[in-house]
Amino acid sequence: xxxxxxxxxxxxxxxxxxxxxxxxxxxxxxxxxxxxxxxxxxxxxxxxxxxxxxxxxxxxxxxxxxxxxxxxxxxxxxxxxxxxxxxxxxxxxxxxxxxxxxxxxxxxxxxxxxxxxxxxxxxxxxxxxxxxxxxxxxxxxxxxxxxxxxxxxxxxxxxxxxxxxxxxxxxxxxxxxxxxxxxxxxxxxxxxxxxxxxxxxxxxxxxxxxxxxxxxxxxxxxxxxxxxxxxxxxxxxxxxxxxxxxxxxxxxxxxxxxxxxxxxxxxxxxxxxxxxxxxxxxxxxxxxxxxxxxxxxxxxxxxxxxxxxxxxxxxxxxxxxxxxxxxxxxxxxxxxxxxxxxxxxxxxxxxxxxxxxxxxxxxxxxxxxxxxxxxxxxxxxxxxxxxxxxxxxxxxxxxxxxxx
Numbered sequence: 431x432x433x434x435x436x437x438x439x440x441x442x443x444x445x446x447x448x449x450x451x452x453x454x455x456x457x458x459x460x461x462x463x464x465x466x467x468x469x470x471x472x473x474x475x476x477x478x479x480x481x482x483x484x485x486x487x488x489x490x491x492x493x494x495x496x497x498x499x500x501x502x503x504x505x506x507x508x509x510x511x512x513x514x515x516x517x518x519x520x521x522x523x524x525x526x527x528x529x530x531x532x533x534x535x536x537x538x539x540x541x542x543x544x545x546x547x548x549x550x551x552x553x554x555x556x557x558x559x560x561x562x563x564x565x566x567x568x569x570x571x572x573x574x575x576x577x578x579x580x581x582x583x584x585x586x587x588x589x590x591x592x593x594x595x596x597x598x599x600x601x602x603x604x605x606x607x608x609x610x611x612x613x614x615x616x617x618x619x620x621x622x623x624x625x626x627x628x629x630x631x632x633x634x635x636x637x638x639x640x641x642x643x644x645x646x647x648x649x650x651x652x653x654x655x656x657x658x659x660x661x662x663x664x665x666x667x668x669x670x671x672x673x674x675x676x677x678x679x680x681x682x683x684x685x686x687x688x689x690x691x692x693x694x695x696x697x698x699x700x701x702x703x704x705x706x707x708x709x710x711x712x713x714x715x716x717x718x719x720x721x722x723x724x725x726x727x728x729x730x731x732x733x734x735x736x737x738x739x740x741x742x743x744x745x746x747x748x749x750x751x752x753x754x755x756x757x758x759x760x761x762x763x764x765x766x767x768x769x770x771x772x773x774x775x776x777x778x779x780x781x782x783x784x785x786x787x788x789x790x791x792x793x794x795x796x797x798x799x800x801x802x803x804x805x806x807x808x809x810x811x812x813x814x815x816x817x818x819x820x821x822x823x824x825x826x827x828x829x830x831x832x833x834x
Contacts, residue, residue: 475562475577482517483558483581484832490542490554491830494585501542501551508556522557522578529555529582530833538582538833545584553833555582581832588829589821590666591773593752594657595641595649595676596624596802600755600771608808608824614755614771616825618808619728621779624753625684625802637802638676639760639768641665646680653687657751658816665754665770667821674765681800688781688802692749711779711803730777730805749778752827753804774825776804 490508493500505523512521528537532545538555545553558581561574601615611618625637641663642652657663665671711729733749752773760766781802808824817829 471564472562472575472577475560475575476579479558479560479577479579480581482512482515482520483556483579484583485515486511486517486521486558487554487556487581487583488830488832490556491583491585494550494552494554495828495830499550499552499585504542504551504554508554512558517558517560520558520560522559525557525578525580529553529580552586553582553584555580557581583830584833585828585830587821587823587826588817589773589819589823589826590664591752591817591827592657592664593641593754593770593773595639595652595663596637596804597639597754597756597759597768598622598624598637598774599759600757603757603771606822613823613825616755616774616806618806618825619730621729621803621805623801624776624804625781625800636676636679637759638680639673639754639756640676641671641673646678646683649676649680650683650687653684654690656691664816665773666819667770667772667823667826669770670767671770672765672767674760675762677763679800684800684802685781688778692778728805729779730807733777750807750827751776751778751804755825772821772823772825773827774823775807775827777807779803779805 486508489511490504490506493504493507496503509521512518523541525540528539530538532538532553534547538545538553540555540557542551543553543555544551557578559576559578562577563574564572598616602612603614605612605615607613608618616622623637638649640649642648652663711727753776754770755772755774757769757771758766760768781800806825817827820831
């Protein structure tokens, strides 16, 4: 009996110890739950702040697509985005460290900067700074946690994009220094005929590459879509492709589909299909002068001011398109390997046919010599969705990318 009473007494003492241990364990478990809850909320707030920082930087970088790029507008756009999306007053333009590295390997400073040394701002770096409210940590006297996330965005030239079926053969493939105003022998701002007529210097080549398919309908569909990406016309600088020239002149289809895509308006307003659109600049036959244009006239600049070809609802940004600059044309009547040296941003100055018999230039002429004239533009604001990559080619279109 004495032994039994001793065992029972010892059991009662241990039962009290277990209760203390269970209570202590519950406190620890609740502490871990509280900690994990606050940590989870903090990580969520970090993610949200990073998303806001990225979006504000991308919004500000849109100002680098302007001509000329505008740093003050970049700051304004970033702060406007923050204000309109619940992050007003949270954009900070200073901080510890930097926002990454420039193309030359140097640090990216806070605010707006010129990363490539050409004198124009092209990079924006900012930080979103806010407080995240604590829940269970308040019992420890912690009411909030600081949330700081930085982001940087830059305007860069793309090296990949959807190109139109016209091509310009380079005059100097070794010319890779744009400081003299030329690149690959292409003079920036100069007007070229990229689709020529039946009097082409190379018999059988009209400047048209079969990049969309073998038929005339494929060619027409490409122009009518504004040369948008269709899965097999997206090319990268340096690509070597096996293709052939379009064997026919396809003059009238070219004229019609360009008019269809750009929402062609007639200058005389009476439905005359032979008239010129008010945005067109007719060229004389040997491409030496713009008919009726004053000295120093820049079609791309004037067209941008007038909104020529702009239709945001249908994804058109002015009369801009991409074309390839190639090393050569394929042999007439057969396929050949062509290297794409660059994708180039061009402004479509005009298109039409020269009536040699009447010595006049018009939209559609029976038996006329159909031509498409483009102006090569440096850093034009062309923003198709399929642009990717980074290039040193100054003729390529700009795109905005996050770099941190």
